[in-house]
Amino acid sequence: xxxxxxxxxxxxxxxxxxxxxxxxxxxxxxxGEKAFRASQVMKWLHQMLASDFDEMTNISKHLRETLKQIAxxxxxxxxxxxxxxxxTRKWVMQLDGGNKIETVYIPESGRGTLCISSQVGCALDCxxxxxxxxGFSRNLTSAEIVAQVWxxxxxxxxxxxxxxxxxxxxxxxxxxxxxxxxYDNVLKAVTxxxxxxxxxxxxxxxxLSTSGVxxxxxxxxxxxxxxxxxxxxxxxxxVRDSLVPINQKYPLKELMASCRQYIQNQKAKSHITFExxxxxxxxxxxxxxxxxxxxxxxxPAKVNLIPFNPFPDSGYDCSPMPVIxxxxxxxxxxxxxxxxxxxRGEDIDAACGQLVGKVEDKSRRERxxxxxxxxxx
Ligand code: SAH
Numbered sequence: 001x002x003x004x005x006x007x008x009x010x011x012x013x014x015x016x017x018x019x020x021x022x023x024x025x026x027x028x029x030x031x032g033e034k035a036f037r038a039s040q041v042m043k044w045l046h047q048m049l050a051s052d053f054d055e056m057t058n059i060s061k062h063l064r065e066t067l068k069q070i071a072x073x074x075x076x077x078x079x080x081x082x083x084x085x086x087x088t089r090k091w092v093m094q095l096d097g098g099n100k101i102e103t104v105y106i107p108e109s110g111r112g113t114l115c116i117s118s119q120v121g122c123a124l125d126c127x128x129x130x131x132x133x134x135g136f137s138r139n140l141t142s143a144e145i146v147a148q149v150w151x152x153x154x155x156x157x158x159x160x161x162x163x164x165x166x167x168x169x170x171x172x173x174x175x176x177x178x179x180x181x182x183y184d185n186v187l188k189a190v191t192x193x194x195x196x197x198x199x200x201x202x203x204x205x206x207x208l209s210t211s212g213v214x215x216x217x218x219x220x221x222x223x224x225x226x227x228x229x230x231x232x233x234x235x236x237x238x239v240r241d242s243l244v245p246i247n248q249k250y251p252l253k254e255l256m257a258s259c260r261q262y263i264q265n266q267k268a269k270s271h272i273t274f275e276x277x278x279x280x281x282x283x284x285x286x287x288x289x290x291x292x293x294x295x296x297x298x299x300p301a302k303v304n305l306i307p308f309n310p311f312p313d314s315g316y317d318c319s320p321m322p323v324i325x326x327x328x329x330x331x332x333x334x335x336x337x338x339x340x341x342x343x344r345g346e347d348i349d350a351a352c353g354q355l356v357g358k359v360e361d362k363s364r365r366e367r368x369x370x371x372x373x374x375x376x377x
Pocket of ligand 1: 126128129130173174175176177178179209210211229230231275276277306307308309310
């Protein structure tokens with residue numbers, strides 16, 4: 001094919017890993033190729049996990065050469081790879097300019113969940129989360145989000161010697177970052193994860209977790225069918241303001257209204273998972289449980305109680321297990337489905353809120369959310 005001048009003129013090569021099927025169709029059509037090349041190349045990229053255009057043997061040599069000039073398959077480097085005693089595996093991946101992100105694989109019987117990051121660091125400053133301490137550096141591109149799944153698939157494949165023992169059956173956007181503050185790239189990435197020609201994960205198996213960035217949450221409900229998890233963590237604005245400071249901007253009443261709307265927008269029957277971190281003496285009383293039931297009334301919901309994972313100088317303690325169990329029983333008595341999240345990978349700092357890596361803080365958040373912490377002296 002003759003490469004049209006406009007493509008060769010593009011200053012940077014495009015990383016094909018971050019392109020949806022539709023993007024690839026436009027890309028190939030603009031290059032004077034047939035649109036069906038998009039699905040062919042997509043399969044090579046995400047199903048065969050090709051890292052080199054020369055592996056794409058059903059594509060002419062000529063086109064492969066052209067692709068090398070105008071596109072890349074760029075994946076992050078691995079700077080850390082550690083497996084916990086419970087089988088949880090954590091990778092630290094190196095991006096440009098010293099930026100690092102973390103990705104965690106959690107094997108369970110019959111499923112394997114990959115927890116991926118959407119930003120380098122996080123700007124939300126939730127008071128019980130260690131990622132918040134690092135500040136925020138930048139959004140990940142769609143390619144960098146998808147490349148975590150690509151990389152983990154490759155490394156897990158290599159290690160199980162083709163026995164398919166360690167598969168990724170579920171992906172959760174619960175790593176570093178607030179996915180809805182990187183909306184466009186995250187939407188593209190989840191579209192690729194659910195695309196049949198790529199990872200083919202069903203919409204129940206890709207979960208986006210958010211603290212509740214409302215205008216974007218409403219848009220997501222209109223544009224995607226990704227499963228939703230909401231980091232609720234408190235039942236009053238007073239407590240939530242101090243735990244999840246974005247609540248000061250989008251308070252509980254509005255958050256709940258958006259959750260109801262999200263469910264209404266879904267074509268298939270679905271539910272929302274509400275994450276609730278158990279903090280000793282802060283949000284774990286019987287009254288809190290009773291209020292939680294009221295708050296979730298009318299929303300198809302599951303509550304996931306997360307034992308707080310401690311980190312130095314957090315100022316919080318995890319609720320004792322009997323308190324967590326009582327809280328759960330209180331919810332179940334009222335007909336809510338509630339589970340207690342098993343903490344995984346603690347020995348390698350891979351548990352929720354423990355993903356630590358140094359990033360350059362560009363958020364200036366202390367000016368945005370200058371609030372005292374709840375429950376601290
Ligand atoms: N920003 C997104 C996703 C990342 S955090 C969100 O807020 O949902 C993924 C989950 O881990 C969130 O529910 C978060 O509140 C929780 N989490 C953060 N720090 C934690 C900690 N130290 N212990 C337990 N859970 C924590």
